[in-house]
Each structure stands twice: as C-alpha cells, then as structure tokens.
Amino acid sequence: MTSGPTEVERNPTIDKILNRSSTKKFADTPVSREQLELVLTAAVRAPDHGLLAPWRFTVLEGERRTLLGNAMAAALREKSPDSDREALDREASKAMRSPTLLVVSAVAQSHPKVPEIEQWVAVGAAIQNLWIAAESLGLGVAWKTGSHAYSSLVKHALGLSSDERIIGFIHLGAPMSKGPVRPADVTSRTRWL
Ligand SMILES: Cc1cc2nc3c(=O)[nH]c(=O)nc-3n(C[C@H](O)[C@H](O)[C@H](O)COP(=O)(O)O)c2cc1C
Numbered sequence: 746m747t748s749g750p751t752e753v754e755r756n757p758t759i760d761k762i763l764n765r766s767s768t769k770k771f772a773d774t775p776v777s778r779e780q781l782e783l784v785l786t787a788a789v790r791a792p793d794h795g796l797l798a799p800w801r802f803t804v805l806e807g808e809r810r811t812l813l814g815n816a817m818a819a820a821l822r823e824k825s826p827d828s829d830r831e832a833l834d835r836e837a838s839k840a841m842r843s844p845t846l847l848v849v850s851a852v853a854q855s856h857p858k859v860p861e862i863e864q865w866v867a868v869g870a871a872i873q874n875l876w877i878a879a880e881s882l883g884l885g886v887a888w889k890t891g892s893h894a895y896s897s898l899v900k901h902a903l904g905l906s907s908d909e910r911i912i913g914f915i916h917l918g919a920p921m922s923k924g925p926v927r928p929a930d931v932t933s934r935t936r937w938l
Pocket residue numbers: 765766767768888889890891912913924925927
C-alpha cells in the first residue's frame with residue numbers, strides 16, 4: 746500500500762463553508778418559524794467552554810423591526826444632533842433591510858476557569874454556525890455592528906441588560922444579491938512549524 750497525502754473529497758458541508766458570502770440585498774419573503782428554530786439550534790451547538798451558554802438572541806420580524814430602527818435613528822440623533830430627517834430615516838430603514846433580524850448578544854460571567862474573552866468568542870462561533878445553517882437552508886445572511894452595537898440607547902430599547910453586549914445584528918432572509926466569495930488567503934496567515 747502506498748502512503749502519502751490522501752485525496753480529500755469535497756462534500757456539501759465544506760462547499761457551503763468555502764462558498765459563504767454576505768448577502769447584500771434581501772427579498773421580503775418571511776423566514777419561517779421552523780427555519781428560524783433550526784438556525785438557532787445550530788447556533789447553540791457551538792463549542793462552549795464551561796457550558797455557560799453566553800449567547801442571547803432577540804428576534805425581530807415585521808413591524809417589530811422598527812423597535813431597532815427607531816432606536817438606531819435616536820442613537821444617531823444623540824451622536825450627531827444636526828442629522829436631518831433624511832439621515833434619520835435612512836438610519837431607521839437599516840433595520841428593514843431583511844425580513845428577519847436577530848440581535849445576537851452575549852452575557853459573560855465571572856468564572857474561575859473561563860475568561861470573558863472565551864465567552865465572547867463562543868458567541869462568535871454560534872453566529873458562524875447559524876450562518877452556515879441558514880445558507881444551507883437557502884437563506885442569505887449579513888452580520889452588522891457599527892456604533893449602534895455599542896450604544897446603551899439601542900440596548901435599552903431592545904430590553905437588553907446593561908451587562909449584555911451586542912455581538913451582531915444578523916440579517917436573515919431570501920438572498921436577492923450576494924457579495925463575491927472572497928479569495929481564501931491561508932498562506933500569508935499560516936506558519937507551519
Ligand atoms: C464582528 C463583525 C462585525 C461586522 N460588522 C459589519 C458592519 O458593521 N457592516 C458591514 O457592512 N459588515 C460587517 N461585517 C461583515 C464583514 O464586513 C464581511 O464579512 C466582510 O466584508 C467580508 O465579506 P463576506 O462576508 O462576504 O466574505 C462584520 C463582520 C464581523 C465578523
């Protein structure tokens with residue numbers, strides 16, 4: 746028998762991961778409850794040191810999205826009081842970009858063995874699980890943060906606690922246009938010792 750590198754067969758999972766990209770434009774078609782529950786279940790299957798389940802999900806659909814949109818406009822007004830109506834409306838409309846919005850937040854606790862950073866990255870892993878699961882169901886995804894992710898006004902409007910951190914505003918819905926699959930540069934970021 747000869748030894749040496751074996752052929753790695755491509756399969757749907759690896760193809761989904763290698764072809765992931767952000768969705769730029771979403772159709773209005775609602776995401777079904779079943780699809781949402783499945784992607785959320787995929788999210789919480791992420792690795793989780795200490796099994797602390799640091800992730801929290803706030804689901805906004807339909808008119809409820811204006812809760813976030815209005816808060817984002819108010820946060821803009823607070824930051825830039827000179828913003829005109831058009832700028833405020835544009836800010837509010839960002840929450841309406843997709844039929845479903847998941848605000849993914851994290852609550853880190855003080856733990857003797859699990860530093861906070863490990864709890865934040867577990868939530869990042871959960872979002873990535875959610876993303877791949879959503880794309881495998883034919884949904885598009887976009888991950889946004891911007892200054893609103895760090896605004897207490899926005900957190901308050903969403904009913905998040907003061908010790909909760911927003912990790913991402915995750916847009917979900919049927920994709921109408923997606924960004925390009927960017928080149929995967931492993932070489933310049935990898936040392937083989
Ligand atoms: C923590 C985090 C925050 C992000 N915040 C934003 C954002 O505020 N606005 C935005 O357009 N994209 C945001 N993105 C998405 C990246 O810009 C996007 O993934 C990147 O441009 C590469 O494109 P791709 O996802 O199509 O490969 C964020 C991604 C991460 C991981």
